[in-house]
Amino acid sequence: MKKKIITNGGVEIPLLGLGTWLSRGRDCQRAVEFALTHGYDHIDTAQAYDNEEDVGKGWKASGRSRKEIYITTKISTPNQGYEKSIRSLEKSLQALQTEYVDLLLIHWPNLSDIERTFETWQALVELQRRGLTRSIGVSNFPVDLLEDLLGRTDVVPAINQVEFHTFLYQRELLTYCREKGIQIEAYSPVARAKFFNHEKLVKIAQKYSRTPAQVMLAWLINHDLVTIPKSIHEARILENADIFFQLDREDMDILDNLQPQRRLVQEPNLFKD
Numbered sequence: 001m002k003k004k005i006i007t008n009g010g011v012e013i014p015l016l017g018l019g020t021w022l023s024r025g026r027d028c029q030r031a032v033e034f035a036l037t038h039g040y041d042h043i044d045t046a047q048a049y050d051n052e053e054d055v056g057k058g059w060k061a062s063g064r065s066r067k068e069i070y071i072t073t074k075i076s077t078p079n080q081g082y083e084k085s086i087r088s089l090e091k092s093l094q095a096l097q098t099e100y101v102d103l104l105l106i107h108w109p110n111l112s113d114i115e116r117t118f119e120t121w122q123a124l125v126e127l128q129r130r131g132l133t134r135s136i137g138v139s140n141f142p143v144d145l146l147e148d149l150l151g152r153t154d155v156v157p158a159i160n161q162v163e164f165h166t167f168l169y170q171r172e173l174l175t176y177c178r179e180k181g182i183q184i185e186a187y188s189p190v191a192r193a194k195f196f197n198h199e200k201l202v203k204i205a206q207k208y209s210r211t212p213a214q215v216m217l218a219w220l221i222n223h224d225l226v227t228i229p230k231s232i233h234e235a236r237i238l239e240n241a242d243i244f245f246q247l248d249r250e251d252m253d254i255l256d257n258l259q260p261q262r263r264l265v266q267e268p269n270l271f272k273d
């Protein structure tokens with residue numbers, strides 16, 4: 001099965017990456033180093049995670065060359081705005097010990113000042129032009145905001161990183177993004193370990209002699225989605241990488257229709273009435 005996918009700007013992104021939200025200090029450094037020396041080529045961080053320096057140290061400790069790996073970071077909401085986001089990326093690059101990132105995202109749309117979010121997009125376009133990021137994208141953008149953004153720019157986001165897992169199958173958003181050539185990147189892909197004893201999931205996991213986490217991740221890979229499970233534990237980092245196996249059509253159908261469907265990550269700003 002393929003392990004990389006080409007995004008609309010022509011840049012390849014590994015389908016599997018290591019998430020690092022809530023991972024900091026030595027735990028984060030060790031997880032990044034371990035992942036990069038055990039089958040992962042891709043790390044997801046963000047200014048808001050306060051761990052870019054740890055990710056940089058973990059990468060350096062791995063001995064992997066910069067060209068071989070894919071690093072994503074995200075502009076935090078307080079750093080939005082044209083000049084501010086440009087300056088904030090300089091700091092991120094320093095912390096990450098790199099001259100460029102592979103993907104730069106707007107972490108959340110700022111609904112109380114959406115113009116500032118669109119200005120931030122213009123900054124990302126400029127940062128890509130300057131070669132400080134190979135590709136640019138958004139995160140947590142629903143269809144209406146993507147529509148709004150596409151009406152104001154010629155540069156289509158390469159990625160929309162959103163919560164996406166077997167318990168939050170965002171079909172409408174996926175269809176829309178596919179139509180526009182925007183790749184979905186699935187965050188919280190094992191639903192933050194909350195549903196591992198779901199009966200249907202357990203049954204499918206037994207059938208393939210895999211764990212529920214592996215089945216949840218394989219479901220994303222079978223849908224051609226990029227995914228970034230987070231763990232700081234070596235055994236789980238390995239488990240979450242052994243996910244490139246085919247699920248039968250009938251099992252995909254069951255997984256496509258699991259209940260309950262539930263959003264686990266909420267940014268209060270975005271979901272207020």
Ligand SMILES: NC(=O)c1ccc[n+]([C@@H]2O[C@H](COP(=O)([O-])OP(=O)(O)OC[C@H]3O[C@@H](n4cnc5c(N)ncnc54)[C@H](OP(=O)(O)O)[C@@H]3O)[C@@H](O)[C@H]2O)c1
Pocket residue numbers: 018019020021022044045107139140161162186187188189190191192193213214228229230231232233236239240265
């Ligand atoms: N753009 C955004 O707004 C946004 C929002 C949320 C997340 N993200 C990104 O997506 C990444 C993943 O999402 P997430 O961290 O929310 O959730 P997740 O990857 O679905 O789940 C992480 C949680 O599950 C545990 N876990 C992971 N694999 C496991 C396994 N095989 N067996 C048992 N437990 C396991 C981890 O614990 P241990 O670490 O203790 O193993 C951690 O508590 C984040 O780390 C971050 O990089 C982005």
